Amino acid sequence: MHTRTTWPTSSERERTILHARDAVIVWDFDGTIVDTEHLHQQTILELLTRRGYTPEAGWFDLVMGTPEEVTWERLASQGAPVDTPAEMIAERRGLYIDRAIAEVSASWIAGDLVPAFDRVGATQLVLSNGDFESNKAILDHIDLPHLTMIERGHGSKAGKIKDIVPDMLLDDRASYITLGTQLGAWTVGVHTKATLGLLPADVPVSIA
8 A cells, every 4th residue: 555644746736736726625534634543443442341342353444434323333233232323422422522632633634735725715625424513523623714514414425425526525435535536526545544445546645
């Protein structure tokens, strides 16, 4: 896997900003604007441990990046002593927000591109499978004022992306990068240590 923690050349940055002029841009949140996958794993595991349950090896790979209600449903199907997904989400929210605010900052790619995109007239939306209230609290904390977080609603993230038809998409999941390409978007694939597989993006970068 070929990833980077800076731009390899100024031309890739320049081409990305060129595609952002007057564009509608969709940013993913976890693993793109902030590197928080490890905190999701830690706090989900803590709730399971409180209930005396140890998940099987590799459990996080099966739920990483999914909507949280799906995460808890999948863990329950494996035998985890889960309350309702809504109750688990509510219990984890405060724990996760406190740790994230104490530990995380904006990724270098967000810190670089968000103000650059704003200068060329882009509309920048944040769309995530994660808990909206948690993500909004963290986004407010890291202070990237040019981003607008939108709710996924009851549908899927993929469905919301299709409704928006963005000109650019930045994400850490191959399925969304592929969808963005199919919709004609310029894509930036953001790798973290938790990223699974290659990202078929126009520009690959890394925040790990």
